Amino acid sequence: MASDNIYLPYLMKVDGVRDETRDVRTLRLKFARDEDAAQFSFKAGQFGEYSVFGAGECTFCIANPPTRAGFIECTFRKAGRVTKALRDLEVGDTAGFRGPYGNVFPIESWYGKSVLFIAGGIALPPMRCVIWNCLDLRDKFKDITVVYGARTVGDLVYKDELREWSERSDMKLIQTVDPGGETPDWRGQIGFVPTVLEKAAPASADTIAVVCGPPIMLKFTFPVLDRLGFARASVYTTMENRMKCGVGKCGRCNVGGVYICKEGPVFTAEQVARMPAEY
Amino acid sequence: MAMLLAKKNLRALLRGAMDRKYRVVGPVREHGIVLFAEMSDPGALCLDELNTQNSIKEFFFPKTEKLFTYSLGKNDAAVADDFAPPRTVLIGGRACDARSLVALDRLFGWDYKDKFYFARREATCVITLACDRFDEACFCTSLGFGPRAAEGSDILLVPVEGDEYAVEAVTDKGRALIAEVKDVFTEGTPGAEKVAYPEKKFDLAAVKPWLERNFEHPIWKEEFLSCLGCGTCTYQCPMCHCFDIVDEGDIHGGARCKNWDSCQFALFTLHTSGHNPRPAQAARWRQRLRHKFVYYADKFGTEACVGCGRCIRNCPVCLSILDKLVLIGREAAAAPAQPAGAQP
Ligand code: SF4
Ligand code: SF4
Numbered sequence: 001m002a003s004d005n006i007y008l009p010y011l012m013k014v015d016g017v018r019d020e021t022r023d024v025r026t027l028r029l030k031f032a033r034d035e036d037a038a039q040f041s042f043k044a045g046q047f048g049e050y051s052v053f054g055a056g057e058c059t060f061c062i063a064n065p066p067t068r069a070g071f072i073e074c075t076f077r078k079a080g081r082v083t084k085a086l087r088d089l090e091v092g093d094t095a096g097f098r099g100p101y102g103n104v105f106p107i108e109s110w111y112g113k114s115v116l117f118i119a120g121g122i123a124l125p126p127m128r129c130v131i132w133n134c135l136d137l138r139d140k141f142k143d144i145t146v147v148y149g150a151r152t153v154g155d156l157v158y159k160d161e162l163r164e165w166s167e168r169s170d171m172k173l174i175q176t177v178d179p180g181g182e183t184p185d186w187r188g189q190i191g192f193v194p195t196v197l198e199k200a201a202p203a204s205a206d207t208i209a210v211v212c213g214p215p216i217m218l219k220f221t222f223p224v225l226d227r228l229g230f231a232r233a234s235v236y237t238t239m240e241n242r243m244k245c246g247v248g249k250c251g252r253c254n255v256g257g258v259y260i261c262k263e264g265p266v267f268t269a270e271q272v273a274r275m276p277a278e279y
Numbered sequence: 280m281a282m283l284l285a286k287k288n289l290r291a292l293l294r295g296a297m298d299r300k301y302r303v304v305g306p307v308r309e310h311g312i313v314l315f316a317e318m319s320d321p322g323a324l325c326l327d328e329l330n331t332q333n334s335i336k337e338f339f340f341p342k343t344e345k346l347f348t349y350s351l352g353k354n355d356a357a358v359a360d361d362f363a364p365p366r367t368v369l370i371g372g373r374a375c376d377a378r379s380l381v382a383l384d385r386l387f388g389w390d391y392k393d394k395f396y397f398a399r400r401e402a403t404c405v406i407t408l409a410c411d412r413f414d415e416a417c418f419c420t421s422l423g424f425g426p427r428a429a430e431g432s433d434i435l436l437v438p439v440e441g442d443e444y445a446v447e448a449v450t451d452k453g454r455a456l457i458a459e460v461k462d463v464f465t466e467g468t469p470g471a472e473k474v475a476y477p478e479k480k481f482d483l484a485a486v487k488p489w490l491e492r493n494f495e496h497p498i499w500k501e502e503f504l505s506c507l508g509c510g511t512c513t514y515q516c517p518m519c520h521c522f523d524i525v526d527e528g529d530i531h532g533g534a535r536c537k538n539w540d541s542c543q544f545a546l547f548t549l550h551t552s553g554h555n556p557r558p559a560q561a562a563r564w565r566q567r568l569r570h571k572f573v574y575y576a577d578k579f580g581t582e583a584c585v586g587c588g589r590c591i592r593n594c595p596v597c598l599s600i601l602d603k604l605v606l607i608g609r610e611a612a613a614a615p616a617q618p619a620g621a622q623p
């Protein structure tokens with residue numbers, strides 16, 4: 001992409017397709033040109049503009065960790081024109097990618113601490129990148145705990161990875177589904193994420209919390225973390241506002257004076273608390 | 280001695296530019312409306328109106344801009360952008376219009392540089408006319424500049440007694456154009472300036488702190504109920520710059536385009552989930568005011584409004600940003616900030 005055109009995407013080839021749920025799919029994309037692959041790098045938390053030529057662009061985080069590079073993955077729900085076109089792509093097809101954009105989770109500054117991940121529904125993808133990033137550097141952290149919930153059992157994404165995480169002895173996975181979303185063989189919790197989190201009462205001492213979910217989940221989860229004793233500066237989230245350009249031009253993504261695409265998408269709960277309630 | 284241009288020579292200036300293969304853009308009358316448009320004949324120049332309906336921004340940031348073309352084959356794909364904007368003389372903008380360019384430069388240039396905007400900027404020589412009249416929608420002076428400010432212009436023409444303009448060559452680009460068509464200019468002592476200054480209508484220094492303090496305030500509900508969300512104000516505004524990125528074409532070939540968009544549209548911020556951070560028109564107006572007078576000012580050191588009045592003249596329900604700024608000025612005076620938080 002050696003170009004002065006900031007809107008020009010890398011050309012990508014679809015390298016893998018995986019269905020997560022009935023309407024959520026993960027695409028693995030590889031760079032069509034070796035030069036692009038060689039100079040591309042990113043960090044956990046960053047996002048990009050994924051595109052299908054003829055359909056348009058869509059914003060998603062990079063869902064794979066930088067510790068497993070050479071490709072990028074995105075996980076999305078089929079909702080509109082672009083996500084439908086992305087879903088129609090098959091292995092070998094061409095796609096576009098612009099990025100990486102935005103700031104990062106300051107993972108190095110968490111070394112030596114425990115990390116608690118809390119995610120709801122389709123918000124696991126942005127967090128999956130960080131979870132694997134931490135697991136791939138497992139000896140740098142103390143306890144690693146993941147609390148993940150979805151509306152129904154069918155809506156849980158990355159089922160293979162959830163199984164792998166539940167079997168690992170060096171981390172703890174708490175899964176939950178909303179009341180009514182369980183199946184007869186469901187062995188996880190039943191309840192909304194904030195409630196389940198409060199009941200599980202993970203220790204807050206020397207612990208970083210990372211929360212990803214819809215605005216309503218954040219609203220109910222931050223107070224629980226307060227009660228559990230987490231300082232708001234140790235609670236991170238990634239904001240999923242609507243974006244178009246990703247580079248601070250198009251005026252779409254701001255919450256108050258903060259451009260999510262430039263100053264975010266990663267913020268601490270302390271920073272979020274200072275923003276006007278417009279997210 | 281100073282450089283002068285007789286008003287009757289304005290068209291000769293444009294003819295000279297056209298002869299030298301410049302594209303010439305200026306106010307022309309189309310279907311009864313005076314608009315900035317490309318001119319094929321200098322005779323079409325129309326200076327009857329104080330302000331055109333559209334702003335000059337579309338000659339730097341067009342309604343739709345091709346970002347690149349693509350073509351897809353069975354096993355390969357190619358993207359190309361062969362972008363080269365035409366060398367242009369843009370005449371007839373006002374001091375407010377020219378100032379909008381300087382303010383937009385900061386947005387399109389921060390961190391990532393939008394080459395489309397800057398290539399058009401570089402290729403365009405802006406000849407501004409200082410105003411000899413104003414109307415009730417004008418408020419440049421309230422924003423701390425005025426009708427003969429030179430900022431953003433390459434050449435400023437100031438009307439003076441004797442049916443002439445005093446010519447100020449502001450930039451090298453302006454000087455170069457003057458050198459190219461020097462025959463149309465004369466030397467002489469300019470007569471008295473005929474520049475009309477609208478009176479100052481509100482205290483700009485009070486607006487930002489008031490907006491910062493009052494994210495929640497009854498005026499957001501009371502004042503903006505009549506807004507239709509049509510987006511006219513933002514489309515006519517020289518400073519509004521929100522855009523969308525869309526593909527035009529199919530799976531074989533086409534182009535990705537940058538198209539104007541508007542924060543006044545309900546869909547603008549709508550999430551896929553159905554959640555909308557700005558669910559009501561009042562929230563969108565608040566965004567418009569805060570973006571122009573708080574966020575842009577914080578980020579880029581200048582307001583995203585130049586007081587041209589276009590949004591006021593063209594709003595179908597007569598909502599006036601000027602009225603609202605005057606109201607905010609009054610509110611601020613009635614309830615000043617606590618001294619600790621007060622702004623100088
Ligand atoms: S907000 Fe209205 S007055 Fe201000 S620059 Fe835009 S169109 Fe002109
Ligand atoms: S032009 Fe008037 S009605 Fe239309 S969006 Fe702007 S303020 Fe609302």
Ligand code: FES
Nearest residue numbers: 243246249250261
């Ligand atoms: S996504 Fe365009 S400004 Fe942030």
